[in-house]
Amino acid sequence: MPSFFINFSPKSKLKKGYTNLTLVDISKNALKKTRKRLGKLGKTIEYIVADVGSFVPNQQYNFWHDRATFHFLTEQNQIEHYTQNLQNFLRPNGYFLIGTFTEDGPTKCSGHEVKQYSENTLSELLSKFLHKIKCLNFEHLTPFDTLQKFIFCQFQMRELNF
Numbered sequence: 001m002p003s004f005f006i007n008f009s010p011k012s013k014l015k016k017g018y019t020n021l022t023l024v025d026i027s028k029n030a031l032k033k034t035r036k037r038l039g040k041l042g043k044t045i046e047y048i049v050a051d052v053g054s055f056v057p058n059q060q061y062n063f064w065h066d067r068a069t070f071h072f073l074t075e076q077n078q079i080e081h082y083t084q085n086l087q088n089f090l091r092p093n094g095y096f097l098i099g100t101f102t103e104d105g106p107t108k109c110s111g112h113e114v115k116q117y118s119e120n121t122l123s124e125l126l127s128k129f130l131h132k133i134k135c136l137n138f139e140h141l142t143p144f145d146t147l148q149k150f151i152f153c154q155f156q157m158r159e160l161n162f
């Protein structure tokens, strides 16, 4: 199953039998650490150092998972590029799972401005080609003992591409 991950802990996915994984992060160092952590298990992963606000995939995927990266895109053109990629490179009936900061969540992360979302704003942004399955709110406790408010939503690609 071709799957696209924005450097989200792929170990559990590999153990569950997911194959053909692509892992993207703007940080070469982050991918290097992930590759080292996974050892042999991660040998089949395609690692791509890229900015998801301008990157263009070279294949379609059945499953696209973004945890805590989409909210780093703050410019309209980056957001449009990302959603256009989803529309073009997520297969019909494929799944998109996203975790972003909520509207009452952090306004910055690692010193960078972030954009905040709600169930409604995410759904509106994606509703042209994805339908929402469900969303849930989640409070993430960081290693620095601070709480970050997230929303996680699962979407599915509509069969017809409009």
Ligand SMILES: C[S@@+](CC[C@H](N)C(=O)[O-])C[C@H]1O[C@@H](n2cnc3c(N)ncnc32)[C@H](O)[C@@H]1O
Pocket: 006, 007, 008, 009, 024, 025, 026, 027, 030, 050, 051, 052, 053, 066, 067, 068, 069, 072, 073
């Ligand atoms: C909060 S971390 C989340 C890491 C991982 N997805 C997880 O859930 O554990 C955010 C990650 O997004 C990456 N990142 C930030 N902006 C990015 C961009 N424009 N394109 C690709 N990766 C980006 C950072 O390098 C960092 O590894």
